[in-house]
Amino acid sequence: MSNMPDKPDTWALVLAWLSQHAPLLYAAALSFAISALRIIYGGGTRRQAALEALLCTLFTAGAFPLLEYFGLPQNLAAALGGGIGFIGVKKISDLADRFADFKLPTRNG
Numbered sequence: 001m002s003n004m005p006d007k008p009d010t011w012a013l014v015l016a017w018l019s020q021h022a023p024l025l026y027a028a029a030l031s032f033a034i035s036a037l038r039i040i041y042g043g044g045t046r047r048q049a050a051l052e053a054l055l056c057t058l059f060t061a062g063a064f065p066l067l068e069y070f071g072l073p074q075n076l077a078a079a080l081g082g083g084i085g086f087i088g089v090k091k092i093s094d095l096a097d098r099f100a101d102f103k104l105p106t107r108n109g
Contacts, residue, residue: 023074024064027081031060034085055089 018025036053044052060081067076084092 023077024061027064027077028057028060029081030078031081031085032057034082035088038086038088052089053085056085059089059092060084 032053035056036049039049039052040046063080063084064077067074067080
């Protein structure tokens with residue numbers, strides 16, 4: 001088994017990438033942990049906790065660019081991830097459906 005060759009340029013690139021994306025990674029990890037613990041505390045199974053945590057993590061990663069769009073600092077990424085993890089995907093989905101029904105009424109209504 002060969003050892004990994006020492007490439008300082010590669011490690012410098014990896015560390016630069018990690019430092020540049022630290023707020024996103026921290027927000028996603030916080031969202032994952034909070035949502036998994038919330039499901040476990042509520043009596044859910046490990047499978048439910050893993051799936052909810054994964055969905056919250058992906059939703060946090062998808063919502064992260066909104067901070068830049070609205071001109072908010074990236075320091076709010078932890079609050080974004082924590083909030084999404086605490087609220088959960090189902091509740092956010094329900095809120096989005098209610099917002100869409102309010103803004104986009106149906107033809108029959």
